[in-house]
Amino acid sequence: MTDDAMNLRARHKQATREAISHAALRLAIDQGPSGLALVRVQDIASAAGVSPRTYNNYFSSREEAICSFQADQSRRAGQALAARPADEPLDRAIVAAMLELYTDPEPDRAGLRMIMSTPELEGEALKAFTMAEGPLAEAIAARAGMDPQRDLFPAVTAAAVAGAIRVAGRHWLASGSAGSFAGVVREALACVVPSAPAPRAGSSSPA
């Protein structure tokens, strides 16, 4: 079939994208949070083995390139929850999905520290986390039998979960990565999803 041939280009494209992203993150980490301005587009491009113009075809800002991996991860949050067994209660499903998404490979401390302690990257990192909320909200709504457009619960819970994971990351870094990240995530999520499974009487979700 043409899949293999097609994949040749697609894979090359994906490889280029990852090369640029990886190079950007690597250079940013090398320079440290304070010297992000010293990382020039030219440096990223040459480190990735492409021209500056090609870099710009993939990303329109250094921040976007650096936080690309996090954006990809967030994009999988929705399907991670949807992939949980249907009979699993919402709260357990959320915790399990987030744990396997964010702690299966423990996050790279240097990269996490970089994007969380650099003001210029903070906005992009926030955008990446927020990107997960939409699909996550839909998955929550599907599991709770709610309408994502009418009920606030799914979107609010998704935002709370994303925020909890973000806080967990910050806390994990601040504590010198003493314990496991999974433990911190569990503790953080426990603050926002304990009462989740019970459908609140206040919200209207006529079955």
Next chain:
Amino acid sequence: MTDDAMNLRARHKQATREAISHAALRLAIDQGPSGLALVRVQDIASAAGVSPRTYNNYFSSREEAICSFQADQSRRAGQALAARPADEPLDRAIVAAMLELYTDPEPDRAGLRMIMSTPELEGEALKAFTMAEGPLAEAIAARAGMDPQRDLFPAVTAAAVAGAIRVAGRHWLASGSAGSFAGVVREALACVVPSAPAPRAGSSSPA
């Protein structure tokens, strides 16, 4: 004493800042979400009656100037909660503080729609909302008698509250601003604030 004289300069500085911010938001709204790129720094500066260089002394990006008012609002979240009576329970205090901060003057729909539906502004808006979490977490910790450094609850709750308000704003816009914003905020906060009173049927937007 010298306060008045000092204030003369400080006030002029503040006035300049607000003039620039207001001009930026006004121009952005005029151009609409799709034409933000057409708003040049020169336009903002001339609309505010200052030189482009002066604009750049206050803000280092159009997005920052446009979302300045929201950042200022977020900066008051902590003291809004701290200002609540000490004997008020945490959940009620949070709801009351957020309501008087975000709904005392109902938010400007055009401005809110602008910053929430423009991708370029989304990051800055997120940063503005996140800016509220720190002080908010400290206020929560103080009220709950916790240590903001050790306990995750204050920071996670602060993030959840900020996220709930953000979702409330989005939902309020999407619903055509049908009900009062205060009602939507109440309903959203009820999803995340521990033991928060469920929205009374009739007092807030029913569904």
Next chain:
DNA sequence: GCACTTAGTGCGCACCACGCAACATATGGC
């Protein structure tokens, strides 16, 4: 009134996003 501080400004430079057009390589039909 005088010295000091600080906001506002003009100038200039380095950098960046992006449209455009040319080129190389993969793709798919024959």
Next chain:
DNA sequence: GCCATATGTTGCGTGGTGCGCACTAAGTGC
């Protein structure tokens, strides 16, 4: 295997921006 086509890569040029630097003017304390 060959050619027409689609698509990724690159160089170039341009408009725009962020910001350091030096200067001026206005506010401020003694």
